[in-house]
Amino acid sequence: MPAPRYASLAELRDPKGAPLDRALLLWFPGPRTATGEDLAEFHLHGGRAVVAALEAALAAIPGLRRAEAGEFTRRAFLNGRIDLAEAEGLADLLAAETESQRIQALGMASGHVSRAVAKWQERLLELMAGAEAELNFADEDDVDVYEGAARRVVEGMAEVSAELLEWLARPAAEVIAEGLSVVIAGPPNAGKSTLINALVQRELAIVSPVAGTTRDVIETPLALDGIAMRFSDTAGLRGEGADSIEAIGIERAQAAISAADILLWLGPPGAVPVHPRTILIAAQSDRWRGDAAREAEAARCDLILSAATGEGMDKLHRYIVEMARTLLPREGEAVLRARQRAALAEAQRWLSVEAGSREADDLILLAERLRLGAAALDRITGRAGVEEMLDALFGRFCIGK
Numbered sequence: 001m002p003a004p005r006y007a008s009l010a011e012l013r014d015p016k017g018a019p020l021d022r023a024l025l026l027w028f029p030g031p032r033t034a035t036g037e038d039l040a041e042f043h044l045h046g047g048r049a050v051v052a053a054l055e056a057a058l059a060a061i062p063g064l065r066r067a068e069a070g071e072f073t074r075r076a077f078l079n080g081r082i083d084l085a086e087a088e089g090l091a092d093l094l095a096a097e098t099e100s101q102r103i104q105a106l107g108m109a110s111g112h113v114s115r116a117v118a119k120w121q122e123r124l125l126e127l128m129a130g131a132e133a134e135l136n137f138a139d140e141d142d143v144d145v146y147e148g149a150a151r152r153v154v155e156g157m158a159e160v161s162a163e164l165l166e167w168l169a170r171p172a173a174e175v176i177a178e179g180l181s182v183v184i185a186g187p188p189n190a191g192k193s194t195l196i197n198a199l200v201q202r203e204l205a206i207v208s209p210v211a212g213t214t215r216d217v218i219e220t221p222l223a224l225d226g227i228a229m230r231f232s233d234t235a236g237l238r239g240e241g242a243d244s245i246e247a248i249g250i251e252r253a254q255a256a257i258s259a260a261d262i263l264l265w266l267g268p269p270g271a272v273p274v275h276p277r278t279i280l281i282a283a284q285s286d287r288w289r290g291d292a293a294r295e296a297e298a299a300r301c302d303l304i305l306s307a308a309t310g311e312g313m314d315k316l317h318r319y320i321v322e323m324a325r326t327l328l329p330r331e332g333e334a335v336l337r338a339r340q341r342a343a344l345a346e347a348q349r350w351l352s353v354e355a356g357s358r359e360a361d362d363l364i365l366l367a368e369r370l371r372l373g374a375a376a377l378d379r380i381t382g383r384a385g386v387e388e389m390l391d392a393l394f395g396r397f398c399i400g401k
């Protein structure tokens, strides 16, 4: 065997002695490895035939087989090397295609979420210990002491709950993973399809002078400044003159507009659909420059654009990215996946107790809420941390007073 954690060069041969490759070998004895188990790495020359030949030679060794999808990460989890949130981050990291996806996934994989959960668990535990101590060892007749203890627990719960709410208000990890949706909409012949083609630099959508050319929603992925987005071209909106197929297209366009993260509106500013994030665009400027009425209308827009001359395209790019950034987490801010958010939201519900309510004065109920809140947090990391920590904590307690 090569020395642990040192690369060594070796001639690889198949069981019959025929040469396979000259390769670098690395040997990592467990448990200080990614999976916690013994690991060997073969750094081969990358051709498929080379890899296949080595795999065939290895498969001839009894007990050796190909790992199943995700098996390394699963073993790392089972052996306690990573928790569930880190495993999820790792999965996202492997799937990351853009810079913002990579940064986000790396944060989760390196334990940003897990560390936050651990901090909350610790505080819940302190509160639990306070509640238990009062319930088990205090003088039961001292009402003031009892109420003081309950009040401190409720205050502590409110503090943690407020932090959880702050995390829940952040954008969801899925937004980054699936890409922000940017929808191009406006009346027929506004130049919507021409614009999407200019953005993706190919003939994605049919362009023609016939009003009502686009009927389906045409969606395409596009990353701007490392932010994953999905751009959609839509059917032109009009009340009259649409045939039955175009009418279906208009319904789809309206659904796309409602679901859009960002709306690019290529129509009269007065007719813009209600949407929280709209960029008003006066399109086809090369056609109307000098026309007083159109110039006045364009002055009410966010930007003047011509896909034909390229006027305003840089600005549009910048505006979209600026708006997208408001929907993304701030730098260094960890975000959660849907599964993690659901668990966090449940924990938050257990921890929110109305001051002055019947429950707020009842330490037994408060202790139960703390336990349920902590159990919900446990689900984020997939570790029954709280039960273990409770044992450890009470082991340290000096109960005898």
Ligand SMILES: Nc1nc2c(ncn2[C@@H]2O[C@H](COP(=O)(O)OP(=O)(O)OP(=O)(O)O)[C@@H](O)[C@H]2O)c(=O)[nH]1
Pocket: 187, 188, 189, 190, 191, 192, 193, 194, 195, 206, 207, 208, 209, 210, 211, 212, 213, 214, 215, 234, 235, 236, 237, 283, 284, 285, 286, 287, 305, 306, 307, 308, 309
């Ligand atoms: N000169 C000039 N012509 C443009 C520009 N943008 C679009 N056009 C022309 O305007 C016409 C309509 O463009 P489209 O991109 O098909 O418009 P649309 O909004 O997708 O139309 P529908 O799909 O029918 O709703 C075509 O003949 C385009 O060549 C532009 O910036 N300048």
Ligand SMILES: [K+]
Pocket: 188, 189, 207, 208, 209, 210, 211, 212, 213, 214
């Ligand atoms: K058209």
Ligand SMILES: [Mg+2]
Pocket: 192, 193, 194, 205, 206, 207, 213, 214, 233, 234, 236
């Ligand atoms: Mg079109």
